[in-house]
Amino acid sequence: MRHMRNLVCGGMILLAAAAGARAQSEATTLRGAVDDKLLIGAAVMSYQIEQPRLGALVAAQFNCLTGENEFKVVSLQPEPGQFNFGPADKIIDFAEQHNIKVVGHNLCWHNQIPAWEFADADGNPLPRDKALANLKAHIDTVCRHFRGKVIGWDVVNEAISDSPNEFLRDTPARKAIGDDYIEKAFEFAHEADPDAELYYNDYNDEEPGKREKVLRLVKMLKDKGLRIDGVGIQGHWQMHYPAPSVVDDAIVAFHNAGVKVMISELDIDMIPRRQTGAEVGATEKTGADPYPNGLPANLAEEQGKRYADLFKVFLKHPGYVTRVTFWGTHDGTSWLNDWPVRGRHNHPLLWDRQLNPKPAFFAVLKVLNETFGGHSS
Numbered sequence: 001m002r003h004m005r006n007l008v009c010g011g012m013i014l015l016a017a018a019a020g021a022r023a024q025s026e027a028t029t030l031r032g033a034v035d036d037k038l039l040i041g042a043a044v045m046s047y048q049i050e051q052p053r054l055g056a057l058v059a060a061q062f063n064c065l066t067g068e069n070e071f072k073v074v075s076l077q078p079e080p081g082q083f084n085f086g087p088a089d090k091i092i093d094f095a096e097q098h099n100i101k102v103v104g105h106n107l108c109w110h111n112q113i114p115a116w117e118f119a120d121a122d123g124n125p126l127p128r129d130k131a132l133a134n135l136k137a138h139i140d141t142v143c144r145h146f147r148g149k150v151i152g153w154d155v156v157n158e159a160i161s162d163s164p165n166e167f168l169r170d171t172p173a174r175k176a177i178g179d180d181y182i183e184k185a186f187e188f189a190h191e192a193d194p195d196a197e198l199y200y201n202d203y204n205d206e207e208p209g210k211r212e213k214v215l216r217l218v219k220m221l222k223d224k225g226l227r228i229d230g231v232g233i234q235g236h237w238q239m240h241y242p243a244p245s246v247v248d249d250a251i252v253a254f255h256n257a258g259v260k261v262m263i264s265e266l267d268i269d270m271i272p273r274r275q276t277g278a279e280v281g282a283t284e285k286t287g288a289d290p291y292p293n294g295l296p297a298n299l300a301e302e303q304g305k306r307y308a309d310l311f312k313v314f315l316k317h318p319g320y321v322t323r324v325t326f327w328g329t330h331d332g333t334s335w336l337n338d339w340p341v342r343g344r345h346n347h348p349l350l351w352d353r354q355l356n357p358k359p360a361f362f363a364v365l366k367v368l369n370e371t372f373g374g375h376s377s
């Protein structure tokens with residue numbers, strides 16, 4: 001009898017020890033779980049991290065931040081030669097305080113740029129030399145300002161055309177400068193901050209058609225001896241789009257082209273939509289707002305499973321994906337509340353509007369703990 005009691009007792013001690021070990025190794029935050037083996041990030045606006053509860057959540061959960069809007073050209077240089085670094089610097093200061101890395105987004109895009117950068121007062125493209133000078137002046141000043149403060153830049157954003165028969169999108173920069181505006185942007189960025197990593201960033205570039213065009217661009221830049229360190233797959237996705245295998249194929253293809261892969265703007269749209277991707281200009285006037293009071297529990301669980309499936313793909317090949325950044329923090333901060341239809345209640349992220357972690361948070365945390373071992377946090 002005593003022997004039995006000893007066995008049970010010993011068993012309980014062993015069980016308790018095992019539970020203790022598990023509690024030790026299972027992190028309770030995303031950043032704790034990855035233990036510096038992956039950059040896990042979020043896009044933020046400076047006013048958001050000034051909110052005490054949200055600021056604390058961001059500092060606890062993420063080891064990397066991207067400025068959602070405040071590093072864009074129109075924010076940093078609204079008027080020629082007049083730079084406004086205030087809001088972006090707040091993000092940098094917050095990141096320094098909390099030992100968080102920052103990615104600069106972005107140096108050249110067709111959106112959120114001041115009209116004067118590549119066009120005259122009548123809207124006609126500037127002469128090439130004038131447009132090139134504007135591009136260089138912006139990149140020079142901005143990259144030098146953030147030298148040593150950002151780890152890398154989305155140098156060119158969304159330059160590939162969505163139409164199957166066209167390579168490049170016809171942007172204001174391309175109209176004024178020509179196709180080599182992309183090379184020039186990479187060249188200027190490297191000159192201004194030789195230590196910064198340089199990325200090309202796009203949506204839908206996991207799809208074979210666009211993927212091949214991005215691969216062509218990467219090869220072109222490398223053949224010209226220009227620095228390109230990574231490709232961003234934005235990841236503005238839906239519950240059933242794209243298939244995980246498509247994402248996997250793209251990760252492998254970009255890795256084989258010699259660049260790091262970053263999931264740079266991840267969210268899972270919970271309101272069905274007609275279009276894929278993230279063409280900001282493709283807005284719609286009306287559309288249903290099916291979950292104004294919160295996401296039904298069954299859908300929240302399904303979203304968690306979808307996130308877990310995607311994270312398993314991101315982490316399948318160790319070292320291929322070096323960063324995963326969510327495009328926002330809680331659901332109330334998402335751009336998807338205003339796109340493609342304004343003023344709706346979307347639920348694409350890991351925390352709800354009250355900052356409660358959703359099933360998606362626990363699903364992602366579990367995959368990260370399983371993959372990296374984590375440490376108590």
Ligand code: G3I
Binds near residue numbers: 069111112234265335
């Ligand atoms: O700053 C003005 C403010 O002064 C004005 O009162 C207000 C009225 O609408 O607009 C404010 O500007 C908004 C800006 O975000 C800053 O909040 C714009 O209307 C709004 O269109 C803009 O949206 C941003 C969008 O890029 C613009 O292209 C989203 O927040 C941002 O999440 C989104 O991010 C892009 C990435 O940069 C590139 N990939 C796609 C992704 C999602 O569209």
